[in-house]
Amino acid sequence: xxxxxxxxxxxxxxxxxxxxxxxxxxxxxxxxxxxxxxxxxxxxxxxxxxxxxxxxxxxxxxxxxxxxxxxxxxxxxxxxxxxxxxxxxxxxxxxxxxxxxxxxxxxxxxxxxxxxxxxxxxxxxxxxxxxxxxxxxxxxxxxxxxxxxxxxxxxxxxxxxxxxxxxxxxxxxxxxxxxxxxxxxxxxxxxxxxxxxxxxxxxxxxxxxxxxxxxxxxxxxxxxxxxxxxxxxxxxxxxxxxxxxxxxxxxxxxxxxxxxxxxxxxxxxxxxxxxxxxxxxxxxxxxxxxxxxxxxxxxxxx
Amino acid sequence: xxxxxxxxxxxxxxxxxxxxxxxxxxxxxxxxxxxxxxxxxxxxxxxxxxxxxxxxxxxxxxxxxxxxxxxxxxxxxxxxxxxxxxxxxxxxxxxxxxxxxxxxxxxxxxxxxxxxxxxxxxxxxxxxxxxxxxxxxxxxxxxxxxxxxxxxxxxxxxxxxxxxxxxxxxxxxxxxxxxxxxxxxxxxxxxxxxxxxxxxxxxxxxxxxxxxxxxxxxxxxxxxxxxxx
Numbered sequence: 371x372x373x374x375x376x377x378x379x380x381x382x383x384x385x386x387x388x389x390x391x392x393x394x395x396x397x398x399x400x401x402x403x404x405x406x407x408x409x410x411x412x413x414x415x416x417x418x419x420x421x422x423x424x425x426x427x428x429x430x431x432x433x434x435x436x437x438x439x440x441x442x443x444x445x446x447x448x449x450x451x452x453x454x455x456x457x458x459x460x461x462x463x464x465x466x467x468x469x470x471x472x473x474x475x476x477x478x479x480x481x482x483x484x485x486x487x488x489x490x491x492x493x494x495x496x497x498x499x500x501x502x503x504x505x506x507x508x509x510x511x512x513x514x515x516x517x518x519x520x521x522x523x524x525x526x527x528x529x530x531x532x533x534x535x536x537x538x539x540x541x542x543x544x545x546x547x548x549x550x551x552x553x554x555x556x557x558x559x560x561x562x563x564x565x566x567x568x569x570x571x572x573x574x575x576x577x578x579x580x581x582x583x584x585x586x587x588x589x590x591x592x593x594x595x596x597x598x599x600x601x602x603x604x605x606x607x608x609x610x611x612x613x614x615x616x617x618x619x620x621x622x623x624x625x626x627x628x629x630x631x632x633x634x635x636x637x638x639x640x641x642x643x644x645x646x647x648x649x650x651x652x653x654x655x656x657x658x659x660x661x662x663x664x665x666x667x668x669x670x671x672x
Numbered sequence: 673x674x675x676x677x678x679x680x681x682x683x684x685x686x687x688x689x690x691x692x693x694x695x696x697x698x699x700x701x702x703x704x705x706x707x708x709x710x711x712x713x714x715x716x717x718x719x720x721x722x723x724x725x726x727x728x729x730x731x732x733x734x735x736x737x738x739x740x741x742x743x744x745x746x747x748x749x750x751x752x753x754x755x756x757x758x759x760x761x762x763x764x765x766x767x768x769x770x771x772x773x774x775x776x777x778x779x780x781x782x783x784x785x786x787x788x789x790x791x792x793x794x795x796x797x798x799x800x801x802x803x804x805x806x807x808x809x810x811x812x813x814x815x816x817x818x819x820x821x822x823x824x825x826x827x828x829x830x831x832x833x834x835x836x837x838x839x840x841x842x843x844x845x846x847x848x849x850x851x852x853x854x855x856x857x858x859x860x861x862x863x864x865x866x867x868x869x870x871x872x873x874x875x876x877x878x879x880x881x882x883x884x885x886x887x888x889x890x891x892x893x894x895x896x897x898x899x900x901x
Contacts, residue, residue, distance in 0.1 A: 375778045579775075582762060585722070586827070587752035588779035589745070 379596035398608025401557030408550035413642035451525030605658030679730035692886040706866040708883035755824030759839035770804040814845035870897035
């Protein structure tokens with residue numbers, strides 16, 4: 371009895387206020403969609419960090435003949451210098467996890483492989499590429515330890531940290547995520563204001579009913595429940611639309627378009643989508659419910 | 673049933689009290705006329721009984737409870753024991769007669785079987801049998817007020833508050849409404865009715881409470897509307 375009565379009140383309320391209901395659904399969908407997208411970008415940054423930090427190396431390039439870096443003084447690295455660097459690297463274990471030596475020939479082979487279909491490959495000779503030590507660190511953030519120990523030493527042309535290049539990229543993504551989050555938050559504020567206004571209009575247009583309900587002794591809960599359910603329903607539909615949008619983004623934009631074009635990196639998996647979707651849903655319902663609750667407390671007083 | 677003990681009410685925006693130290697007692701089963709000019713405090717009196725307002729000072733007792741001690745969540749329970757009827761009927765235009773009466777029971781969570789049983793009963797009491805499916809705009813003023821009375825009485829309240837129930841009705845219809853209120857009173861409900869209609873008060877010869885400028889100026893059993901000249 372109670373349930374059917376409340377359900378009919380809710381559906382008639384939603385239909386009576388159709389334009390406002392649609393406005394709430396759309397704003398909730400857009401703001402939660404942005405919110406979910408920013409969470410997805412963050413998950414993507416985390417995924418990429420895990421993926422790349424595992425692979426980044428510190429490269430210690432050794433001098434070739436003709437290098438104009440002061441520490442090389444135009445001469446190629448000697449065998450003694452090479453052995454000294456290697457044994458010094460060994461002494462840095464366990465920070466230094468793995469050490470590969472890449473000779474000029476190895477570098478040339480890798481270069482040819484990487485730029486297989488590019489004309490650059492034909493213009494580069496074996497002698498033009500430096501030999502190097504590739505060092506993998508147990509803690510990629512401790513790059514400075516290695517850099518300060520080796521940079522500027524005789525026989526070493528340059529110490530390069532791949533992580534620094536990546537960090538620039540991650541900072542860019544982080545910035546994009548922050549912007550998306552800020553837009554999402556301001557949209558959520560707009561959504562709350564719209565729900566507050568919608569509730570006010572709904573309470574006003576039904577003041578006759580609610581007035582009678584008060585007089586015949588309906589409880590506050592009973593008077594407010596249809597309004598709260600209406601707000602929660604609109605927000606729930608909006609949240610579901612936003613979640614559908616997120617799923618489409620993952621299935622089409624990421625899996626069909628981005629992933630095939632950028633095969634060198636990994637993308638967020640479905641687990642991230644399944645983690646974000648409930649957050650979006652709960653955020654939507656809670657925001658709408660709280661906004662409606664506090665509005666109604668003001669406009670539907672005993 | 674209703675006890676006012678030196679009750680004063682001063683609204684925030686005004687300096688003159690709407691009610692000034694009013695004390696009176698209304699017994700169970702009484703029929704009371706509340707008379708006095710506009711602004712004399714009749715509406716404030718009724719709103720205090722319904723706990724729509726709190727007194728500035730003094731105590732209001734209704735059905736054995738002191739209302740200022742009543743917590744907010746218990747107010748609906750109080751109002752379920754009080755039926756209310758107004759000059760402007762306050763019916764829902766998009767509901768039928770039967771639905772309007774049933775609404776009062778639905779919103780306090782009564783089971784459907786109970787509603788199906790009592791709504792036709794109360795419509796018979798007020799003389800609206802056969803008009804269950806009409807809408808308010810298809811009824812005369814008197815019939816609309818009968819619907820409102822049915823809605824107020826369907827829960828068999830201990831007290832019926834009627835705020836100028838005949839204010840919008842012609843004398844003949846008013847007399848019919850008064851017969852109905854008298855019948856409800858005889859069924860055991862205490863009736864408190866505010867009115868400006870001197871004919872009704874003079875004919876009925878019930879207890880009359882007169883307010884003027886917030887003061888209780890007359891409390892007379894079997895009274896008439898104005899002072900006997």
